[in-house]
Amino acid sequence: MLKPVEYAEAFAARRVLRGKRFALHYRANGRTEPRLGLVIPKKQARRAVLRNAIKRQAREVFRKQKAALPALDLVLRLAQPAGAIDKPAWRAEIAALFEQLPRT
DSSP, X not given: OOOHHHHXXXXXXXXXXXXXXXXXXXXXXXXXXXXXXXXXXXXXXXXXXXXXXXXXHHHHHHHHHGGGSOSEEEEEEEOSOOOSOOHXXXXXXXXXXXXXXXXX
């Protein structure tokens, strides 16, 4: 997802799955494959290194699970502060959120 309007539509759909650190907003996109958008605010992850590490992990989990995901627009948002780099925990939580998506 690239355009702010696409993110706004995903947030406006008001369908969200929540984990310990992340919230996964989703909506049907009318396409044949899922799309991913990331919202990692400075308020929740102060250092750029931390924000970029989270984004890399999210993209990797999405890439591996993309074939099994339904055709949805997904916006992964960091909802709780991320203090230190904990890649295995991030991957596990993001993967669990993707698995909870409705299979339509």
